[in-house]
Amino acid sequence: MTVYLDASATTPVDKRVADLVMRYLTEEFGNAGSRTHEIGHAAQTAVARARRQVAQVVHCTDDEVIFTSGATEANNIALLGLASEGERTGKRHIVSTAIEHKAVLEPLQRLASSGFEVDLVKPDPSGRVSAEQIAAKVRPDTLVVSMMAANNETGVIQPVPQLCRLLKDEPPYLHIDAAQAFGKIVPELQHHRIDLISASGHKIFAPKGVGALIARKRGFRRPPLTPLLVGGGQERGLRPGTLPVALIAGLGLASELALTEHADRQASCAAYRQEVLRGLAPLHPQVHGAAEHTMAHVLNLSLPGLDSEAVMVAWRGLLAVSNGSACTSASYEPSHVLTAMALPQDQVRSALRLSWTHMTESVDWQEAVARVRDLITA
Structure with missing residues (x-):
């Protein structure tokens, strides 16, 4: 073998998660957008529970969780979704690292081709990027700083808490790609300074095809993200389309298990x-x-x-x-x-x-x- x-x-999908997913695929299969009957209400309840379970992992509020198809989509919404804000304010500078996943590097390339300036900080030979070097790149026109929590190839954990402390009084949005780290390194992702977190279900024993973008509010203001897709008001207008209730329920349970275990x-x-x-x-x-x-x-x-x-x-x-x-x-x-x-x-x-x-x-x-x-x- x-x-x-x-x-x-x-x-692999945790059996407990798989059993729950199958239940919502075959028994409680309602549309979470259907408000007129108890079957739709049951689907709404499942989504609300999952939103709460995901939020608890990173200490955010339930309404700051946006369900996506995975971390790749979440990264795209977080980075490309800020482009309009950058154009409106004249903040066209971005700081990231040379070891990011392609799901970050390629959106950054697209932004660079449309006039944004992107600085990529290299790691040391151990695979760790210096938080001080990243912070030193921040300028008055910096729109967003984006760094992965842990590298997908080496497993090296990046200095997220240190970067949060250094950026405490700086205005750029901070995006953390936590595809490899969500539910695995816990306190580091709970810092209130992190504005945007990308997570993927299939890295924590949930099914493929579901993930989340955490969009933390500053005070009462949400990150000014422009949706990449239109055609519905789901997920606070950021991610239109019928919610995959079964997958979302699975992500919720997997998140809860990752935290408790x-x-x-x-x-x-x-x-x-x-x-x-x-x-x-x-x-x-x-x-x-x-x-x-x-x-x-x-x-x-x-x-x-x-x-x-x-x-x-x-x-x-x-x-x-x-x-x-x-x-x-x-x-x-x-x-x-x-x-x-x-x-x-x-x-x-x-x-x-x-x-x-x-x-x-x-x-x-x-x-x-x-x-x-x-x-x-x-």
């Missing part, structure tokens, strides 16, 4: 990390990213002298791992994240990402090592 070690790409999940993932490191020790792996700043369930490493594609083929049927972001895995381009970290190109080419969950099965590491050694002697 293949052991799944690609949880940063997607997680957080400590146990973290401990389990940290213990598993030590198993992985012990198992691969005979191959002398080069780990990318300082352990003290890396999420417990992610390990990015290179095996000296070995191409990542060859290793993945050798492990086929034993381990399912990746060599980068699932969203760009078809391109086989060198990782822009590891390149920005200024790692040697041989390490970039040989990098593997192993990521697991609190439910991941044990691995026959002797077999895994033997298969890789066969590559060396072939």
Whole structure:
């Protein structure tokens, strides 16, 4: 049996979540916009409950949760949705980082092509971006600062609390892409200074196709986002369309479970990390990213002298791992994240990402090592 070690790409759906989703797909299938009968009211109630469950993870109010199809859509709404405000106020400067997911970098490229100036701060060799360097880039005409909470390739946690403190008295909006971090690193995302947070359900054992944008109010004013789609008033006019009640209910329950089971999940993932490191020790792996700043369930490493594609083929049927972001895995381009970290190109080419969950099965590491050694002697 293949052991799944690609949880940063997607997680399995928790059975408790799957059971709830099926209930709203097959039994309580009403439209949350139907206000005239009890079946529609039941759907409304499910959405309201989920909104509250998501809000509790980041300490925001229920009405600050906007349901989306995932973090990619949330990132697009957060960044492209601020463009009109930037044009209205003359604030056409944006600060972000060179290690963001393409779901942030590509909207920023679109903004740059329409006249916005984008500054991308590079990380240090450990994969961490300096909060001080980001804050130093902020100018009077800066519209938004956007930084991921944790990197999708290395698992390195970025200094969100430090950035919040540095930006305390500055006017730019702060957007955090928390696709990899929502429900996994909790206090860091609860800071009131964060204006916008993007989250994705399928990273926390909910179904694919659902996520959320947290849009915190400053005082009584919401972030001035312009909707990217029109055609309905759902989600405070920011995301029109019939709400996928079953998926939203699943996201809500998954969020609640992530919060209540957080400590146990973290401990389990940290213990598993030590198993992985012990198992691969005979191959002398080069780990990318300082352990003290890396999420417990992610390990990015290179095996000296070995191409990542060859290793993945050798492990086929034993381990399912990746060599980068699932969203760009078809391109086989060198990782822009590891390149920005200024790692040697041989390490970039040989990098593997192993990521697991609190439910991941044990691995026959002797077999895994033997298969890789066969590559060396072939």
